[in-house]
Amino acid sequence: MRDAAPIHAMHPAYEGTRDRVEHYFDRTATQVWERLTSDAPVSRIRATVREGRDRMRGLMLDTLPADLRGARVLDAGCGAGQATAELAARGAEVVAVDISPSLVAIAERRLPEGLRGRVAFSAGDMLSPALGSFDHVIAMDSLIYYSRADIRAAIEGLAARTVGGVVFTVPPRTGLLMAMWYAGKAFPRADRSPVMVPQHTGRLARALGGAGRVRDLGRVNCGFYISHALEVVA
Structure with a gap:
């Protein structure tokens, strides 16, 4: 584990994007997200998103030990807390952070009573050095709105404070996602959600080489x- 990267290492655009994400999830999409992450009926399109997220969460959690007793784990961008609950059930001391206070409240409410002593919830920046050091970090779909430069700075900062691996996701640069990206930019910013920034995963992996050993865990494509x-393992 190396010294943490300074907070000013983030690209200036990071804070602006982070604030848009907070506004969207905390004021616009809270009810939609609460329903999507529950067992409530959803549209066919959203059902594919729910299934895909379930598969990706399982893939990411499979990289961590089944027994996490004694480990401190950061759920960076915990959302409604599905991964948080699984990590706590494995015995981890979990720091669950999300930029949206509304989603943090949902995650806290849903956490089974028997796991509450193992989780510290926080609303704020998942990259804050004040959160401390960790044995493992997972960041599922919480960096999807940022540029490659911002992702690199974020992962380097997290890896510097993590003994084990930092597992995270990005939207891959595919034809479909690029079409959606260009279509999304055609709408006024106030009328749409933050736009995902598709990444060339090979180039991103090479850019992250200085942060540690990079392992490709694979892709989930579901509707x-x-x-x-x-x-990334430092």
């Missing part, structure tokens, strides 16, 4: 959900 997982 309207597509995401690619990578792991």
